[in-house]
Amino acid sequence: MVNIAVLVKQVPDTNSKIQISGDRVDLSSVKMDISPYDEFAVENALQHKESGGGTVTAITVGPAGADKVLKGVKALGVDNIVRLDFDGYMDSNGLQSVLAQEISSGGYDVVYCGKSAADTGAGSTGPGIAERLGWGSVSNITDISFDGGLTVTSPTEGGNAIISVNLPAVVSCDKGSTKVRKSNVKGIMMAKKAQVDVKPVTAPASSVTVVSQVMPPAKPAGKKFEGGQSAQTVAQLLRDEANII
Amino acid sequence: MSDTIVIAELSKGKVSPTTNELVTAANELGSNPTVIVPCSDSSAANDASNISGVTKVIAAKSDVFANYDAAAWAEAIDSVAPAGIVITSASAQSKDLAARIAARRSISVVQDVIAINGTTLSTPIYSGKAIQNVAISGDAVISVRANVFTPSDNSGSTDVQVIDTTGNVSTAVKELVQRASQRLDVSEANIIISGGRGMGTPANFSHLEEIADKLGAAVGASRAAVDTWDEIPHSMQVGQTGKTVNPNLYIAVGISGAIQHLAGMRSSKYIVAINKDADAPIFQHADYGIVATWEEALPVLSSSLSSLLA
Numbered sequence: 101m102v103n104i105a106v107l108v109k110q111v112p113d114t115n116s117k118i119q120i121s122g123d124r125v126d127l128s129s130v131k132m133d134i135s136p137y138d139e140f141a142v143e144n145a146l147q148h149k150e151s152g153g154g155t156v157t158a159i160t161v162g163p164a165g166a167d168k169v170l171k172g173v174k175a176l177g178v179d180n181i182v183r184l185d186f187d188g189y190m191d192s193n194g195l196q197s198v199l200a201q202e203i204s205s206g207g208y209d210v211v212y213c214g215k216s217a218a219d220t221g222a223g224s225t226g227p228g229i230a231e232r233l234g235w236g237s238v239s240n241i242t243d244i245s246f247d248g249g250l251t252v253t254s255p256t257e258g259g260n261a262i263i264s265v266n267l268p269a270v271v272s273c274d275k276g277s278t279k280v281r282k283s284n285v286k287g288i289m290m291a292k293k294a295q296v297d298v299k300p301v302t303a304p305a306s307s308v309t310v311v312s313q314v315m316p317p318a319k320p321a322g323k324k325f326e327g328g329q330s331a332q333t334v335a336q337l338l339r340d341e342a343n344i345i
Numbered sequence: 346m347s348d349t350i351v352i353a354e355l356s357k358g359k360v361s362p363t364t365n366e367l368v369t370a371a372n373e374l375g376s377n378p379t380v381i382v383p384c385s386d387s388s389a390a391n392d393a394s395n396i397s398g399v400t401k402v403i404a405a406k407s408d409v410f411a412n413y414d415a416a417a418w419a420e421a422i423d424s425v426a427p428a429g430i431v432i433t434s435a436s437a438q439s440k441d442l443a444a445r446i447a448a449r450r451s452i453s454v455v456q457d458v459i460a461i462n463g464t465t466l467s468t469p470i471y472s473g474k475a476i477q478n479v480a481i482s483g484d485a486v487i488s489v490r491a492n493v494f495t496p497s498d499n500s501g502s503t504d505v506q507v508i509d510t511t512g513n514v515s516t517a518v519k520e521l522v523q524r525a526s527q528r529l530d531v532s533e534a535n536i537i538i539s540g541g542r543g544m545g546t547p548a549n550f551s552h553l554e555e556i557a558d559k560l561g562a563a564v565g566a567s568r569a570a571v572d573t574w575d576e577i578p579h580s581m582q583v584g585q586t587g588k589t590v591n592p593n594l595y596i597a598v599g600i601s602g603a604i605q606h607l608a609g610m611r612s613s614k615y616i617v618a619i620n621k622d623a624d625a626p627i628f629q630h631a632d633y634g635i636v637a638t639w640e641e642a643l644p645v646l647s648s649s650l651s652s653l654l655a
């Protein structure tokens with residue numbers, strides 16, 4: 101029986117427009133959703149459980165609004181949902197120590213997470229937690245199998261490595277060939293009634309402070325040409341103007 | 346002013362030119378770095394000894410560097426790296442390593458740095474839809490995006506110190522599967538040509554491959570192409586749920602420019618778009634746009650490149 105944790109995070113829907121108000125991103129009218137790669141982490145966690153029994157606990161760090169994401173994964177078949185209650189900015193050191201503590205006290209054997217969150221794009225959380233727990237980790241995996249121990253496929257220079265992983269370990273998940281399941285009505289009804297286990301956290305002092313959030317500098321308008329023949333002009337510009345070829 | 350430590354980026358066992366860009370980033374943070382070359386054969390570090398603006402080169406020698414194991418690499422590097430601001434590249438593997446080293450030292454990591462002003466670092470957030478500026482106090486680990494900082498030149502001369510090191514390996518590589526084609530992966534390439542649904546059939550990607558081979562480029566794809574055609578693997582997908590790339594040149598062919606595709610390639614230095622629809626959103630991000638079908642444009646592009654590169 102494996103005790104499995106999966107880390108999920110709510111982020112702005114990837115279709116949403118990001119706006120700045122003052123010197124901060126204004127998310128007040130943005131629709132939030134589960135970070136895309138976390139869906140693959142949840143799927144792999146559920147498959148791990150189905151391969152030999154166990155429990156899956158989804159953990160998020162966030163404000164009450166993040167319960168929606170937890171209920172969403174509950175509807176897919178996750179057993180327990182936990183929210184470490186926090187609203188605001190934590191640097192990677194703070195976030196990872198809070199999560200590592202929760203993982204350690206929960207007695208988990210394996211932790212799944214997305215390869216990066218769609219808001220920061222950093223991908224630091226999985227490997228960072230593993231280091232704090234003294235565990236191994238594999239990142240950006242595109243395939244997984246559970247027969248005879250955990251085996252994953254992870255990209256390496258010039259191809260892929262097929263790696264066997266000793267537990268305990270943290271596994272960060274890319275899309276790869278993973279097809280994710282959809283929730284059904286029964287699951288959704290069950291999830292509605294499910295209780296989120298809310299736990300207070302105190303973030304350690306931060307050594308990184310956000311100074312400002314700004315729009316990316318506007319790119320100067322490009323040159324646009326009509327017709328296939330203009331490809332010749334563009335090739336010449338790539339040499340003379342861009343100095344690339 | 347903090348001491349800086351650059352972890353050299355390696356490609357096929359050699360110090361890659363990205364390392365010179367990391368040295369520039371260290372210089373912008375105000376110091377000449379110690380460059381650490383993780384290697385199983387210390388002669389690999391000789392290539393780092395002529396990078397300008399460097400204080401010291403350490404060949405961190407260990408068998409663990411033969412295959413990537415995050416835990417062992419972090420331990421082996423941590424034990425030879427002095428305290429300070431540690432700088433890695435922002436390749437997928439190096440970001441993973443950066444996070445590990447930071448956690449090992451109980452300090453923070455800032456990934457994908459695209460600008461440095463004093464101790465203020467800029468990183469893209471929300472897939473590049475906004476930029477976040479953060480101030481770091483004390484030691485940290487930072488990863489730096491390729492093709493952002495001007496590479497430091499190779500007119501220096503620094504002695505190489507060899508230090509034996511080791512770490513505990515927790516994973517075992519059972520098998521390495523080389524890619525069938527000799528072509529680069531999108532995450533490794535400096536030039537990428539990608540096709541979208543507008544290519545019509547997966548067989549038509551051969552026209553992109555022909556140009557890729559001339560340019561030494563990788564071939565990428567939109568999600569619509571990957572989802573529609575089994576022949577186009579997910580490893581080629583660029584975007585929100587694919588790879589984030591930062592090449593010198595990105596050529597988008599038959600790709601509309603959906604926000605999730607832009608998420609993976611908008612920071613490319615130069616973007617060329619070929620699309621038959623003059624109103625396709627990709628043109629708003631293209632340095633050079635060609636309004637035409639690829640059937641008309643690609644043969645012309647191919648022959649023009651042949652004569653330019655001849």
Ligand SMILES: Cc1cc2nc3c(=O)[nH]c(=O)nc-3n(C[C@H](O)[C@H](O)[C@H](O)COP(=O)(O)OP(=O)(O)OC[C@H]3O[C@@H](n4cnc5c(N)ncnc54)[C@H](O)[C@@H]3O)c2cc1C
Nearest residue numbers: 541542543567568569584585586587599600601621638639
């Ligand atoms: C959560 C989420 C994650 C996503 N992640 C990704 C991702 O990682 N990467 C990604 O790419 N997308 C992603 N998408 C999908 C994205 O929204 C778009 O659907 C997708 O990028 C469209 O691909 P496309 O441009 O190839 O196809 P289309 O939008 O159908 O565009 C095809 C284009 O080809 C042009 N065309 C047609 N025929 C020709 C011709 N003969 N010559 C020249 N041009 C021609 C058309 O004018 C059109 O502009 C994601 C979506 C979601 C919701």
